Each structure stands twice: as C-alpha cells, then as structure tokens.
Amino acid sequence: MLLIPCPFCGPRDESEFGCGGEAHIARPTDTDRLSDADWAAYLFMRKNPKGVHLERWVHRLGCRRWFNLARSTVSHEILAVYKMGDPPPASVAGQEARRT
Amino acid sequence: MPAKTRYSIFSLVRNAFSYHENWEEAWRSPEPRPEYDVIIVGGGGHGLATAYYLAKEHGITNVAVLEKGWIGGGNTGRNTTVVRSNYLWDESAHLYEHALKLWEGLSQELNFNVMFSQRGLLNLAHSPHEMRGLARRVYALNLNGIDSELLNLEQVRAMCPILNFSPKARYPIYGASLQRRGGVARHDAVAWGYARGADARGVDIIQNCEVTGFQISNGKVHGVETTRGTIRANKVGVVAAGHSSVLADLAGFRLPIQSHPLQAAVSEPVKPILDTVVMSGAVHVYVSQSDKGELVLGAGIDSYNSYSQRGSPKVVEDMFGALVELFPIFSRLKVLRTWGGIVDVCPDASPIIGRTPVEGLYFNCGWGTGGFKATPSSGWVFAHTIANDRPHPLNEAFGLERFSSGHLIDEHGAAAVAH
Numbered sequence: 393m394l395l396i397p398c399p400f401c402g403p404r405d406e407s408e409f410g411c412g413g414e415a416h417i418a419r420p421t422d423t424d425r426l427s428d429a430d431w432a433a434y435l436f437m438r439k440n441p442k443g444v445h446l447e448r449w450v451h452r453l454g455c456r457r458w459f460n461l462a463r464s465t466v467s468h469e470i471l472a473v474y475k476m477g478d479p480p481p482a483s484v485a486g487q488e489a490r491r492t
Numbered sequence: 493m494p495a496k497t498r499y500s501i502f503s504l505v506r507n508a509f510s511y512h513e514n515w516e517e518a519w520r521s522p523e524p525r526p527e528y529d530v531i532i533v534g535g536g537g538h539g540l541a542t543a544y545y546l547a548k549e550h551g552i553t554n555v556a557v558l559e560k561g562w563i564g565g566g567n568t569g570r571n572t573t574v575v576r577s578n579y580l581w582d583e584s585a586h587l588y589e590h591a592l593k594l595w596e597g598l599s600q601e602l603n604f605n606v607m608f609s610q611r612g613l614l615n616l617a618h619s620p621h622e623m624r625g626l627a628r629r630v631y632a633l634n635l636n637g638i639d640s641e642l643l644n645l646e647q648v649r650a651m652c653p654i655l656n657f658s659p660k661a662r663y664p665i666y667g668a669s670l671q672r673r674g675g676v677a678r679h680d681a682v683a684w685g686y687a688r689g690a691d692a693r694g695v696d697i698i699q700n701c702e703v704t705g706f707q708i709s710n711g712k713v714h715g716v717e718t719t720r721g722t723i724r725a726n727k728v729g730v731v732a733a734g735h736s737s738v739l740a741d742l743a744g745f746r747l748p749i750q751s752h753p754l755q756a757a758v759s760e761p762v763k764p765i766l767d768t769v770v771m772s773g774a775v776h777v778y779v780s781q782s783d784k785g786e787l788v789l790g791a792g793i794d795s796y797n798s799y800s801q802r803g804s805p806k807v808v809e810d811m812f813g814a815l816v817e818l819f820p821i822f823s824r825l826k827v828l829r830t831w832g833g834i835v836d837v838c839p840d841a842s843p844i845i846g847r848t849p850v851e852g853l854y855f856n857c858g859w860g861t862g863g864f865k866a867t868p869s870s871g872w873v874f875a876h877t878i879a880n881d882r883p884h885p886l887n888e889a890f891g892l893e894r895f896s897s898g899h900l901i902d903e904h905g906a907a908a909v910a911h
Contacts, residue, residue, distance in 0.1 A: 405608060465797045
C-alpha cells in the first residue's frame with residue numbers, strides 16, 4: 393500500500409487517491425494540421441518506464457486536488473511530489489529511465 | 493530430433509517399473525546457436541505456442557524461444573486459468589472463439605493433459621440494465637455462432653445454489669449469461685505442453701536468457717543482444733506481456749501500453765463446492781474451484797503503473813469483499829496466498845498482434861488482463877503473421893495502426909469485469 397504525501401494534506405493512505413496516469417502531456421495546439429499519427433501519439437502512446445515515472449494523482453477522498461508525483465515503478469518508492477503546472481524537481485528530472 | 497515418448501497409460505505403466513526415474517526430459521536445454529530463422533522473445537504460453545505453430549503449421553523449425561527467467565514463470569503461471577470466448581465485437585469474438593476451438597482439442601494435439609474443463613461460465617447481472625447489456629452480448633455471440641445463453645434467476649439458482657440470492661443483498665442477482673463451453677485449464681500444463689511439442693519439432697527453448705537489445709540497421713532487424721551473447725535472426729517475434737514497452741523502447745518505437753499489477757488469490761483447499769466459473773462485473777470478482785479444491789479468484793488491476801509483480805492490499809481486500817458478498821458461505825475460508833503479475837494494458841482492452849515500424853520485428857502484446865484464454869489462437873495467428881510477413885484475417889484488425897486509423901476494438905465491457 394502506498395503512503396502518498398499529498399502536497400495539501402500531508403501523508404495519506406493510497407485508498408484516498410486516484411491515479412491519473414502520465415503527467416505533463418500537453419494537448420497539441422495546432423490540431424487542424426495534426427496528422428493521424430500525431431493524434432495517436434497524443435491520445436494513446438504513453439511512457440511506460442521501468443524506473444522513475446512522472447504521474448498525476450488526485451486526492452479523491454480528501455482535498456480533491458490534483459498534483460504530480462515522481463515514483464519508481466519497480467520499488468514503488470515516491471521520490472518527489474509537486475504541484476500541477478510545476479516542472480519536475482531537478483532531483484528526478486534527469487532520472488526518468490527513458491526518453492519519450 | 494528423436495521422437496518423444498508418447499504419454500499414455502502404457503508409458504506410465506512402463507515407467508512405473510523403474511520407479512519413474514527414467515522419464516526423458518520434456519524439452520532440452522540447448523546452448524543458443526549463433527543464428528536462427530526466427531527468434532521468439534518471451535517463453536510464456538503465447539511465445540511457446542507461437543514457436544509450436546511456426547514449426548507445425550509453417551514448417552519453420554530453426555526457431556529459438558528466449559526466456560529471461562524460466563518458461564511459464566510469468567503471467568502464464570499467475571493467471572486465474574479462465575477460458576471463454578464471450579466477447580462482444582466480431583473481431584474479438586472470432587479470435588477468442590478460434591482459441592476455444594483449439595482448446596477443445598489441445599490435450600490430444602499436444603499429447604499433454606492441459607486439464608481443460610468446460611464446466612461453464614456464468615456472468616452475473618445485478619440490475620435490469622446489466623441484464624440488458626448481457627442480452628445484447630448473448631445475441632451478438634449467437635449471431636457469430638458462439639454458444640451463449642441468458643439465464644433467469646431460477647436458472648441461476650439451479651446452477652449455482654450457493655450464491656447470495658437474498659433480496660436484501662447489496663447487489664441482488666437478476667440473472668446471468670452462461671457460456672457452457674467456457675471453463676478452466678491447467679495454466680502450467682499449457683506452457684509445458686507447447687514447450688514439449690515445439691522442442692520435439694526442433695525448436696530451441698533457451699531459459700535464463702534476457703534480451704537486452706535489438707540489432708537494427710536500415711529499419712530492418714538482424715538479431716538480438718542477450719545476456720548470453722548476440723543471436724542473429726532476420727525475423728524476431730516479441731511476446732513479452734508486461735515488459736513489451738521496455739522492448740519496444742529498445743527497438744525505437746512507442747506502444748500505447750501501460751504495465752499494471754493484476755492480483756489474484758487462492759483459498760485453502762476445501763471439498764468440491766463450486767462446479768462452474770462465476771464472474772461479476774458489478775461487484776468485481778471472478779472465482780472458480782481448482783481440482784485441488786482451492787478457490788481461485790481475481791479482480792481488477794491496481795491503478796498505477798508497476799513492474800514489481802505486487803500490488804496494494806486494498807485491491808485484494810476489495811476482491812475478498814466482493815467474493816463474500818456473492819458467496820456468504822465462503823466468509824470463513826482462509827486465504828492461502830495472494831500474488832501479482834504485470835499485465836500490458838491497451839487503451840481499448842484488445843491485443844496488438846502484428847508488424848511494427850521495424851521490418852522483420854513483430855509484436856504480440858496488449859493482452860492485458862485476459863490473455864491466458866487466447867493462448868492457442870494468439871500463437872496460431874502470430875506464427876502465421878511471422879511466417880508470411882502479413883497478418884492472418886483473424887488478427888488483421890489487431891494491428892498497431894488501429895490507434896492512428898481510429899478502428900479501436902473497445903472490449904472494456906465484454907471483458908466481463910470492468911477494467
């Protein structure tokens with residue numbers, strides 16, 4: 393069971409949270425010129441690293457706010473928590489196991 | 493290749509005279525050769541079935557199956573052994589029904605008892621709306637020539653009297669759909685049977701051999717790097733379940749796949765009490781009783797990505813809650829063990845079987861939470877795809893290109909438990 397440090401409420405049990413998948417996916421702005429392959433990349437292709445994963449979580453049964461989390465998909469260790477819109481902290485930014 | 497001893501009552505008796513100490517090995521453990529015609533990455537049921545059908549149906553016997561651990565030690569040995577073909581859409585119905593037909597003759601085909609038991613499979617409905625959803629699925633299946641029928645409450649009660657039929661139940665039972673040809677099979681035996689059959693036809697099964705990279709030049713694959721050296725082949729088929737994304741990354745392209753833990757459990761063994769498979773999408777559990785007497789049950793995936801083969805206790809707790817809600821009689825059973833496997837989940841809950849952006853490299857992945865039942869047809873169509881460099885009509889719709897063409901095969905509902 394994960395003990396997730398909500399940036400607003402502090403450490404809480406995983407059962408209070410919902411996992412929203414990969415973080416930092418930006419919706420393309422030039423949608424009228426986007427190819428089918430680019431749409432597929434935006435809609436469906438996902439990082440699935442064996443290592444550090446940057447992901448979004450929501451404190452569903454708490455403050456109901458979204459935030460970002462850096463977590464190892466091997467050990468489940470939570471390496472950093474940061475707010476929506478913020479870039480990943482320098483300590484984990486370089487650790488992402490894989491390119492896009 | 494010397495022919496294998498045929499397993500029969502006579503070979504059993506003959507070997508009894510030597511205290512069963514002289515059985516020949518079911519498959520060899522050869523050193524990898526420097527080059528093969530085809531390399532299969534992943535020695536689970538699907539990979540071994542692919543190698544078997546490559547040799548048997550297409551005459552390609554210069555094949556190696558590379559397995560990083562031991563064969564059948566991944567999801568093949570971790571699933572809940574349910575076999576069925578009650579999928580809604582035509583593409584999946586045909587693919588899974590082809591598997592079910594192969595299952596029906598598999599023990600004879602492989603000369604290996606896979607203990608396929610067509611004990612029937614119930615999908616429960618807990619509301620009139622769910623009943624209508626099941627009716628739609630049953631009619632669609634019947635139109636595809638697949639056995640499936642609707643049961644009313646009394647028919648469900650006659651078939652499985654230990655269910656909670658109380659009108660005061662939190663999720664009262666309205667009825668069910670039934671696939672009589674569905675059931676369970678011995679999962680390890682499927683891997684062993686295919687391994688033995690492939691080995692007898694000349695396939696090299698190489699365990700403890702992890703693929704660490706691909707040799708690719710000019711967009712064509714020429715071999716793989718492994719922990720036991722470089723092995724060349726102009727055709728490579730990858731069937732690596734939860735690690736598909738890692739291998740796709742090594743080959744330089746992306747997949748729409750997310751790896752999640754899927755947990756299962758068995759209870760202590762008890763005398764025969766449940767002679768069918770019961771699934772419920774609403775309370776989210778599926779359960780059958782093994783020949784040893786243990787209840788085998790599973791539920792849905794953990795919500796987060798993981799490669800750790802373990803999940804959170806919360807998911808297991810919900811699964812037991814659902815079980816006890818459906819079967820109050822099981823409330824005092826002890827849990828023998830729980831475990832997890834890493835499943836490769838696709839956005840449309842359907843597999844990806846076909847060619848990749850790299851010539852000569854083929855992927856068979858994305859089976860998610862329901863790959864075991866498809867083992868025979870997965871190997872069958874993947875062997876065809878590799879041998880002919882184009883998909884079989886059964887897996888044409890399951891290519892990677894469907895994510896850009898938009899022709900998704902949305903089987904979230906028909907997957908019978910909501911994933």
